Amino acid sequence: MKISFEELPHLPNIDLLAKKLVEGFITGLHKSPFHGFSVEFAEHRLYNTGESTKHIDWKVFARTDKLFTKQYDEETxxxxxxxxxxxxxxxxxxxxxxxxxxxxxxxxxxxxxxxxxxxxxxxxxxxxxxxxxxxxxxxxxxxxxxxxxxxxxxxxxxxxxxxxxxxxxxxxxxxxxxxxxxxxxxxxxxxxxxxxxxxxxxxxxxxxxxxxxxxxxxxxxxxxxxxxxxxxxxxxxxxxxxxxxxxxxxxxxxxxxxxxxxxxxxxxxxxxxxxxxxxxxxxxxxxxxxxxxxxxxxxxx
The missing domain is CATH 3.40.50.410 (von Willebrand factor, type A domain)
Structure with missing residues (x-):
């Protein structure tokens, strides 16, 4: 989203504007060729060949056709x-x-x-x-x-x-x-x-x-x-x-x-x-x- 700094004082407060920009950015990522990169990236990471398959999220695989493993708090x-x-x-x-x-x-x-x-x-x-x-x-x-x-x-x-x-x-x-x-x-x-x-x-x-x-x-x-x-x-x-x-x-x-x-x-x-x-x-x-x-x-x- 392009912002005109001349208009910025008349736009919503910084918190509302930041949320709008981020949500729009994330939505754009999901629609882009980098879809897999953006899917719940704080909760999942791409599966690396040779790793245990224990933590693969098969629901995400069904949606994206890509292998992601679940991450836990210490990882994220x-x-x-x-x-x-x-x-x-x-x-x-x-x-x-x-x-x-x-x-x-x-x-x-x-x-x-x-x-x-x-x-x-x-x-x-x-x-x-x-x-x-x-x-x-x-x-x-x-x-x-x-x-x-x-x-x-x-x-x-x-x-x-x-x-x-x-x-x-x-x-x-x-x-x-x-x-x-x-x-x-x-x-x-x-x-x-x-x-x-x-x-x-x-x-x-x-x-x-x-x-x-x-x-x-x-x-x-x-x-x-x-x-x-x-x-x-x-x-x-x-x-x-x-x-x-x-x-x-x-x-x-x-x-x-x-x-x-x-x-x-x-x-x-x-x-x-x-x-x-x-x-x-x-x-x-x-x-x-x-x-x-x-x-x-x-x-x-």
Missing amino acids: NLRAYIMVDNSSSMYYPSENKGKIKYAVLAAACLSYLLQKQRDAVGLISFSDKIDLFTEVKSTQSHLRNLFTHFQHLLEQESSQKTTALADTIHTVAEKIHKRSLVIIFSDLLTANNELDEFFQAIQHLKHKKHEVLFFQINDQQTELDLGLEDRPYLIEDLESGNQMKLNPSDVKDWYKEKSEAYFKEIELKCQQYKIDLTKIDINENIEKALASFLIKRSKMR
């Missing part, structure tokens, strides 16, 4: 922490706050999907410091609390908050004591030396046996391609407040070359460190984030 329960970067750069573009809205809506959908499958989920919001660090739970009341936090993130205003992404990840690595999936939403717009620090922090998480799913969220047209009108602009850094006057056409080729090199470096480092990276354009469907999560979850079984 997952612990997931969702980290949402709410620094000032995430509130770009200023006219619709598109990046933070995409991140919050995707995070809300994943929280609902996790709770629906009896998995435990927690929320961490951060900028230059950790603003919120909840417990991980799978209860309905906990999910309602998370939706309240998501709604607050949508409604708050940007106030020149910088990002301490690496420091935050190091802190999270030390605080989480049980193996978990850490899902990070951030634009990762930072200096090159801070990029190295980010990947060192990710290695800290991996060393602690946690899995990482990273969603890099950007506005492709303006942030990566500098697709602005050919006229003078006053460009402002949302985190520092620094301003610069320029005409985009004067620097567009140089800017695109530098941005493409930067994002390519991120992609290569993610491959090197075996980090699941999903690059998100805020104009893309929310289903891209949900599908990436399901693929990651299936790898962890």
Whole structure:
């Protein structure tokens, strides 16, 4: 389902919207060629040749013509922490706050999907410091609390908050004591030396046996391609407040070359460190984030 961020304030509350998107996504999976992958995936897994046939669910086999074995609580329960970067750069573009809205809506959908499958989920919001660090739970009341936090993130205003992404990840690595999936939403717009620090922090998480799913969220047209009108602009850094006057056409080729090199470096480092990276354009469907999560979850079984 495609969401217009200009219309988002007039849509239902975040909990109703997340539920609608997830239910529509699951319905779509059941109608797709990947039907077997989506059938009650928290309660069943595909049968592996050579396993005991004791736990095969023959009713599911009758419906799908595929062999699934029943899973039990110790097999299905997952612990997931969702980290949402709410620094000032995430509130770009200023006219619709598109990046933070995409991140919050995707995070809300994943929280609902996790709770629906009896998995435990927690929320961490951060900028230059950790603003919120909840417990991980799978209860309905906990999910309602998370939706309240998501709604607050949508409604708050940007106030020149910088990002301490690496420091935050190091802190999270030390605080989480049980193996978990850490899902990070951030634009990762930072200096090159801070990029190295980010990947060192990710290695800290991996060393602690946690899995990482990273969603890099950007506005492709303006942030990566500098697709602005050919006229003078006053460009402002949302985190520092620094301003610069320029005409985009004067620097567009140089800017695109530098941005493409930067994002390519991120992609290569993610491959090197075996980090699941999903690059998100805020104009893309929310289903891209949900599908990436399901693929990651299936790898962890």
